[in-house]
Amino acid sequence: MFSGFMVNAWEVGTMVAIVGGVVGFFVVLRGSAFPAHAIPNGAFAGAAGANLLAINPLIGLGVFSFGAALGIGALSRRGRSDAVTALALVMMLALGAAFVSLSTQYEPQIFSLLFGEILGVSSSDLLPVVALGAVCIVAVAMLYRPLLLTSIAPDIAAARGLRPQRFEIAFLIVIACATTMTVPVVGALLIFTLMLGPSAAAQCFTNRAGRAMAGSVAIALVTIWLALACAYESNWPVGFYVSVFSATWYGIGRGYAEWHTRRQVRAAGDSRRSIALTN
Amino acid sequence: MTDVPVLQVDELSVSLSGRQVLDHVTFDVRGGEFTGLIGSNGVGKTTLLRTILGLQRPDSGRVLVSGTPLSPRSRSLGYVPQKIVVDPDVPMRARDFVALGLDAHRYGLTRRSPPQRELVEQILHDVDAERFADHRLGSLSGGEQQRVFIAHALISRPKLLLLDEPLANLDPRSVQEIVALLHRVARGYGVAILLSAHEMNALLPVMDRIVYLTGGRAASGTTDEVIRSDVLSQLYGHHVDVLQLHGRVLVVAEPGQDNQDIPQHPTLTLG
Numbered sequence: 419m420f421s422g423f424m425v426n427a428w429e430v431g432t433m434v435a436i437v438g439g440v441v442g443f444f445v446v447l448r449g450s451a452f453p454a455h456a457i458p459n460g461a462f463a464g465a466a467g468a469n470l471l472a473i474n475p476l477i478g479l480g481v482f483s484f485g486a487a488l489g490i491g492a493l494s495r496r497g498r499s500d501a502v503t504a505l506a507l508v509m510m511l512a513l514g515a516a517f518v519s520l521s522t523q524y525e526p527q528i529f530s531l532l533f534g535e536i537l538g539v540s541s542s543d544l545l546p547v548v549a550l551g552a553v554c555i556v557a558v559a560m561l562y563r564p565l566l567l568t569s570i571a572p573d574i575a576a577a578r579g580l581r582p583q584r585f586e587i588a589f590l591i592v593i594a595c596a597t598t599m600t601v602p603v604v605g606a607l608l609i610f611t612l613m614l615g616p617s618a619a620a621q622c623f624t625n626r627a628g629r630a631m632a633g634s635v636a637i638a639l640v641t642i643w644l645a646l647a648c649a650y651e652s653n654w655p656v657g658f659y660v661s662v663f664s665a666t667w668y669g670i671g672r673g674y675a676e677w678h679t680r681r682q683v684r685a686a687g688d689s690r691r692s693i694a695l696t697n
Numbered sequence: 698m699t700d701v702p703v704l705q706v707d708e709l710s711v712s713l714s715g716r717q718v719l720d721h722v723t724f725d726v727r728g729g730e731f732t733g734l735i736g737s738n739g740v741g742k743t744t745l746l747r748t749i750l751g752l753q754r755p756d757s758g759r760v761l762v763s764g765t766p767l768s769p770r771s772r773s774l775g776y777v778p779q780k781i782v783v784d785p786d787v788p789m790r791a792r793d794f795v796a797l798g799l800d801a802h803r804y805g806l807t808r809r810s811p812p813q814r815e816l817v818e819q820i821l822h823d824v825d826a827e828r829f830a831d832h833r834l835g836s837l838s839g840g841e842q843q844r845v846f847i848a849h850a851l852i853s854r855p856k857l858l859l860l861d862e863p864l865a866n867l868d869p870r871s872v873q874e875i876v877a878l879l880h881r882v883a884r885g886y887g888v889a890i891l892l893s894a895h896e897m898n899a900l901l902p903v904m905d906r907i908v909y910l911t912g913g914r915a916a917s918g919t920t921d922e923v924i925r926s927d928v929l930s931q932l933y934g935h936h937v938d939v940l941q942l943h944g945r946v947l948v949v950a951e952p953g954q955d956n957q958d959i960p961q962h963p964t965l966t967l968g
């Protein structure tokens with residue numbers, strides 16, 4: 419389990435989890451789950467297209483996810499962003515379907531693009547994944563405080579000269595970057611769960627942003643390590659395990675938050691509905 | 698230098714979707730003063746504040762802050778918007794949100810220095826928010842959040858604090874508490890306040906000046922100068938009476954006149 423191609427898998431998986439946790443924190447905070455779902459799905463079309471042209475799928479993934487991010491960002495200024503996002507998602511899936519039907523590739527390749535195939539990661543995939551991952555992490559670290567304020571109180575941020583629209587586009591680009599590196603590993607349909615489950619769970623356990631982000635990385639790491647081990651043993655797709663574990667953490671997190679609130683309320687001896695996690 | 702007002706609004710006209718909302722509005726706010734921006738719903742209070750902040754482009758006229766046009770990066774204005782909805786799931790303590798007032802514009806991760814953290818404590822104390830400083834922002838009541846937003850705005854030491862209807866949705870006691878608090882911090886921090894409201898009576902004890910907005914036009918001055926029958930009648934374009942009763946003010950139109958755009962309804966005021 420810890421030799422040969424599995425070494426690559428552990429390394430890439432670790433990087434993917436760190437990026438998923440860091441970016442996912444803001445995905446949950448900003449309520450960007452929908453674009454975080456749409457962009458990887460669009461990226462799938464890019465990868466299918468790259469297959470068709472026999473070029474590196476990473477290029478197709480990159481072009482399509484950045485295109486999707488910029489398109490969603492630009493069109494959301496004019497119309498309802500959920501409608502725009504949904505349309506972008508559907509258009510790109512349709513394009514992906516067209517590429518797949520034109521392609522002579524056999525099915526497993528497509529299947530792995532959708533559901534992930536971390537166990538087939540080669541050492542030449544390592545460098546781009548690490549490089550793109552580093553870009554994501556540095557970008558989030560740079561944007562951290564302005565992004566916090568624009569996420570929580572966009573009007574106040576705007577009055578201070580931080581343009582919420584620009585931060586929205588910047589953040590969509592970060593999602594695109596994270597997508598490009600993670601789709602070949604966990605797949606287009608399931609990378610989303612890695613950004614969502616661990617972060618949403620972590621936000622139940624603490625009321626401090628920094629700790630929530632650290633917790634989100636930690637939970638994502640445990641998720642992917644467990645998922646890799648299980649996938650290795652069972653031959654089921656990694657993405658399946660990632661999704662199941664992510665959802666489980668969230669369930670545990672919600673349960674903890676409920677329990678904590680009830681305990682607080684009882685301790686305070688009143689019926690206020692405040693959630694005062696004090697860790 | 699000493700005589701330059703912190704805010705000069707000069708012949709400001711603003712249209713939204715082709716409809717003129719503000720029509721040559723002119724007034725000044727001087728350093729340290731408490732100014733009430735009074736007008737009924739939909740009269741353009743939010744639009745005026747957003748234009749002052751540079752979030753809305755005027756058709757004509759200009760806004761000067763300490764004698765110069767507002768630059769987008771300037772933090773000489775603090776702002777508490779009318780509506781802020783914070784999800785209770787957001788992992789942020791009230792205290793952390795106040796601290797963001799210091800450095801939300803900074804890129805990168807920097808540690809907050811001990812003096813900065815002391816400043817946060819001090820300001821939480823000043824707005825009487827220590828009790829719930831460790832609670833999640835989204836879990837606080839409207840009145841509690843109001844204090845946190847005021848602290849967030851004050852901590853960067855603006856010259857002028859703009860508050861959009863901070864008293865709406867508060868019970869009479871909280872209204873008094875927030876008004877007293879604003880009066881106190883305005884003095885203590887030497888910050889001027891421009892506060893919008895649809896009801897002026899709660900503000901009468903603390904207001905230095907009033908900007909009375911109706912039909913897109915404004916009258917400004919001290920309360921005694923503006924809240925007079927002749928001034929307001931001219932502004933409304935029909936006769937209105939100003940009644941003073943138990944230290945409260947009541948503006949009433951003659952029977953038959955439309956008094957819908959009078960910012961406080963008589964029955965509410967006397968209640």
Ligand SMILES: Nc1ncnc2c1ncn2[C@@H]1O[C@H](COP(=O)(O)OP(=O)(O)OP(=O)(O)O)[C@@H](O)[C@H]1O
Binds near residue numbers: 716
């Ligand atoms: N984007 C917009 N397009 C067209 N008209 C608008 C727009 N935004 C606001 N308005 C109109 O401009 C007028 C002024 O709105 P504004 O929000 O400034 O009023 P307000 O005094 O703050 O009211 P309230 O007391 O209800 O908050 C209203 O009649 C409103 O319908």
Ligand SMILES: [Mg+2]
Binds near residue numbers: 742743744779862
């Ligand atoms: Mg308003």
